[in-house]
Amino acid sequence: MTDVNSPGRPRIQEVADGIYAYIQPDGTWWINNAGFAVGPQGVVAIDSCSTERRTRAFIEAIGSVTSAPVRTVVNTHHHGDHTFGNVLFPGATIVAHEQTRAEAIAFGPARELPWWNNPNWGELPLEPPFLTFTDRIGLWVGDQRADVMHVGSPAHTTNDSLVWFPESSTLFCGDLVFNGGTPFLLMGSVTGAIDVLENVVRPLAGGTVVPGHGPVFHDDEPVTANLDYLRFVLDLAERGQTAGVTPLQAARDTDLGRFADWPDSERIVGNLHRAYADLADSSTYRPVDTSAALADMVLYNNGEPLTCLA
Numbered sequence: 016m017t018d019v020n021s022p023g024r025p026r027i028q029e030v031a032d033g034i035y036a037y038i039q040p041d042g043t044w045w046i047n048n049a050g051f052a053v054g055p056q057g058v059v060a061i062d063s064c065s066t067e068r069r070t071r072a073f074i075e076a077i078g079s080v081t082s083a084p085v086r087t088v089v090n091t092h093h094h095g096d097h098t099f100g101n102v103l104f105p106g107a108t109i110v111a112h113e114q115t116r117a118e119a120i121a122f123g124p125a126r127e128l129p130w131w132n133n134p135n136w137g138e139l140p141l142e143p144p145f146l147t148f149t150d151r152i153g154l155w156v157g158d159q160r161a162d163v164m165h166v167g168s169p170a171h172t173t174n175d176s177l178v179w180f181p182e183s184s185t186l187f188c189g190d191l192v193f194n195g196g197t198p199f200l201l202m203g204s205v206t207g208a209i210d211v212l213e214n215v216v217r218p219l220a221g222g223t224v225v226p227g228h229g230p231v232f233h234d235d236e237p238v239t240a241n242l243d244y245l246r247f248v249l250d251l252a253e254r255g256q257t258a259g260v261t262p263l264q265a266a267r268d269t270d271l272g273r274f275a276d277w278p279d280s281e282r283i284v285g286n287l288h289r290a291y292a293d294l295a296d297s298s299t300y301r302p303v304d305t306s307a308a309l310a311d312m313v314l315y316n317n318g319e320p321l322t323c324l325a
């Protein structure tokens with residue numbers, strides 16, 4: 016599918032003075048949210064999009080608000096739905112955590128991928144972040160400060176950063192929260208995400224929160240819902256390891272209960288792969304074999320490529 020208005024029309028939502036969320040329904044695989052802030056120095060974009068068409072639509076949406084150029088793009092993490100479109104901001108400095116750059120380079124550019132129904136990616140050569148930080152940076156939009164902060168440990172990925180506007184209590188939390196969708200931790204850490212959601216995200220979630228997928232929210236209920244899911248995954252992993260079954264088998268043997276209605280439910284398999292690794296060794300971080308886990312997710316999905324409507 017290549018129509019950016021399907022499965023829903025993207026929309027701009029002004030969440031604070033000069034700060035906008037760019038919400039793309041329905042938030043399933045490769046359909047992300049982004050955002051931007053407009054100041055006298057120009058525009059700061061928060062993330063790009065997965066396909067050429069979706070990123071061009073995002074740029075058009077920015078152009079409907081201001082004729083000022085995008086001079087900075089902040090990537091919240093390395094995943095392609097947030098970074099593949101970076102190359103379409105040729106005048107902008109692309110900023111992110113140093114591991115975001117490393118992981119974006121390791122994954123490579125937009126291309127046909129074996130585990131999904133591939134969208135029309137368009138022409139998007141790799142453009143990784145080229146101004147990197149290790150802890151945090153201060154970014155000014157006029158006289159409004161934004162703190163771009165690495166969350167301190169693996170969570171959704173190894174390299175998640177928040178963009179926090181303290182003056183208006185506005186938080187762009189990247190994919191640390193999927194509002195209405197299934198969280199995905201394969202390239203991060205289930206235990207790490209629980210810690211980060213409780214201790215880093217929740218304390219900042221009292222104002223306006225723009226998640227990486229799903230609608231903007233104004234209380235911490237979606238944070239709680241994501242935490243409930245993560246604890247469910249962790250409990251399942253503990254029982255699966257005790258029983259000596261694989262993550263795929265543990266997923267197949269499980270009734271997802273109230274989480275079954277969340278889109279992209281096959282993520283349970285990747286999340287269990289990750290949780291098994293978290294439980295096996297909490298002293299050092301070890302990445303899991305993501306290709307093997309994604310292949311298991313396809314098996315769980317009756318052998319069908321995962322649904323992608325981007």
Ligand SMILES: [Zn+2]
Binds near residue numbers: 171190
């Ligand atoms: Zn992501």
